[in-house]
Amino acid sequence: MRVTLLGTGCPNVDLERHGPATLIEHDGDAVLIDCGAGVTHRLVEAGTPGAAVGALLLTHLHSDHIVDLFQLIISSWHQGRDRGWPIYGPKGTRRYVDGLMALWAPELEQRIAHEQRPSTAALDVTVHEFSDGERIQVGALDITTVEVDHKPVKHAFGFVCEAGDKRCAISGDTRRCAALIEAARDVDLLVHEVYVHRDIRVIPGVRTEQSIRNVSSYHTLSSEVGGIARDAGARVLALTHFVPPKADREQLLAEVRGDFSGPVLIGEDLMCIDLADMSVRMGLMRLSLGLDP
Numbered sequence: 001m002r003v004t005l006l007g008t009g010c011p012n013v014d015l016e017r018h019g020p021a022t023l024i025e026h027d028g029d030a031v032l033i034d035c036g037a038g039v040t041h042r043l044v045e046a047g048t049p050g051a052a053v054g055a056l057l058l059t060h061l062h063s064d065h066i067v068d069l070f071q072l073i074i075s076s077w078h079q080g081r082d083r084g085w086p087i088y089g090p091k092g093t094r095r096y097v098d099g100l101m102a103l104w105a106p107e108l109e110q111r112i113a114h115e116q117r118p119s120t121a122a123l124d125v126t127v128h129e130f131s132d133g134e135r136i137q138v139g140a141l142d143i144t145t146v147e148v149d150h151k152p153v154k155h156a157f158g159f160v161c162e163a164g165d166k167r168c169a170i171s172g173d174t175r176r177c178a179a180l181i182e183a184a185r186d187v188d189l190l191v192h193e194v195y196v197h198r199d200i201r202v203i204p205g206v207r208t209e210q211s212i213r214n215v216s217s218y219h220t221l222s223s224e225v226g227g228i229a230r231d232a233g234a235r236v237l238a239l240t241h242f243v244p245p246k247a248d249r250e251q252l253l254a255e256v257r258g259d260f261s262g263p264v265l266i267g268e269d270l271m272c273i274d275l276a277d278m279s280v281r282m283g284l285m286r287l288s289l290g291l292d293p
């Protein structure tokens with residue numbers, strides 16, 4: 001199983017960290033988790049364009065995780081996708097997807113009629129709304145939904161992905177969540193969100209002490225995330241969804257290392273973790289994690 005961090009950012013615009021999205025691949029099957037801003041470009045950079053993705057899974061309906069959905073559908077059509085899009089998401093996904101498609105219907109109808117492309121299969125979207133503990137099968141990938149704690153957001157999920165004897169857990173957006181720690185027990189890789197409180201400052205007209213407190217309350221603090229990986233018994237921890245995107249990497253690494261003795265990856269866009277041989281690649285870089293496969 002290969003896990004590629006396509007977008008490691010948040011709603012802030014950051015040129016190095018695009019919006020949240022993670023690609024899971026195994027044996028020719030590919031699943032995309034979330035479709036934040038810039039996802040279609042990152043998919044092409046990762047070598048797996050949207051046309052090659054089997055299914056889309058949504059962790060929750062915060063805009064930063066879903067904002068590029070229409071672009072994903074349209075660009076995959078233009079890439080020659082010859083099958084529809086299965087979209088798995090929590091309650092509310094059907095309403096969102098139906099509304100989005102309705103909003104674009106006049107543009108799309110005109111485009112279909114005028115462009116006369118060989119197939120419109122890529123535009124067929126099928127929504128499956130899931131609840132806690134459901135299993136989703138996409139080719140050889142077996143995914144289990146885990147309800148996490150992102151209150152006041154209702155219906156927020158993480159996922160545990162399995163293929164062969166490898167397991168990877170994706171936190172989605174959550175504060176420390178016992179159910180996720182339990183579901184992620186002994187995973188080969190835990191991909192977890194992180195909120196770096198010390199790097200967020202009050203900016204008049206942008207955010208107050210209160211807004212910082214409120215946002216931090218439904219995310220996982222950098223002081224907690226190492227302990228979560230330790231308590232889950234994860235072999236490797238990769239951090240993503242950096243708030244703020246420009247959080248200090250050295251300080252963060254030192255902090256997390258204090259609580260978790262396994263390999264810690266400060267995630268970057270297009271970082272790929274290969275669980276088959278426990279290695280990491282990014283650009284031309286190749287790194288063995290020094291763990292038994």
Ligand SMILES: [Zn+2]
Nearest residue numbers: 020062064173
């Ligand atoms: Zn988010």
Ligand SMILES: [Zn+2]
Nearest residue numbers: 060062150173
């Ligand atoms: Zn969120």
